[in-house]
Amino acid sequence: MFATAGTDEKCRACEALGAERAINYKTEDFVEVVKSLTNDRGVDVILDMVAGDYLQRELKALADGGRICVIALLGGAKAEINLKNDVLRRRLVITGSTLRPRPVAFKAKLAAKLKERVWPEIEAGRIKPVIHQVFPAHEAAAAHALMESSTHAGKIVLDWRENA
Secondary structure, eight states: OEEEESSHHHHHHHHHTTOSEEEETTTSOHHHHHHHHTTTOOEEEEEESOOTTHHHHHHHHEEEEEEEEEOOOTTOSOOOOOIIIIIITTTOEEEEOOSTTSOHHHHHHHHHHHHHHTHHHHHTTSSOOOEEEEEEGGGHHHHHHHHHHTOOOSEEEEEOSTTO
């Protein structure tokens, strides 16, 4: 499993969490690195939070028959791709998912499945969220400043309890 991050520190954090190799997308070409690490084969699956003009490069990093799942549009909602050469010929799949427009009943069912299947793993300590820092709610501005600085590695949490 490979990961991308924007600083060497965040790359080290990804590797500490189990990534075989983390690629600093600001200083390295992730397509070249992935191709070199997979003997030019590419990867089978890419979870894409960027989209936009990254999609063209991600297609090049996929192995034939590979899949990209777009889950956010941080790089924009539009991409130009060569369907004949980059998708059809190589049998690639591009899919996407977002929960926002889904019906409340679907979201409730999903939450129940998470509680049933994932929550026990969290309670047992087999899955641990990566928390960078917890802020009391009255320090929301400081939490937001940290988020904008992009110097964190992990989640920034606001604690809304009164005595936090």
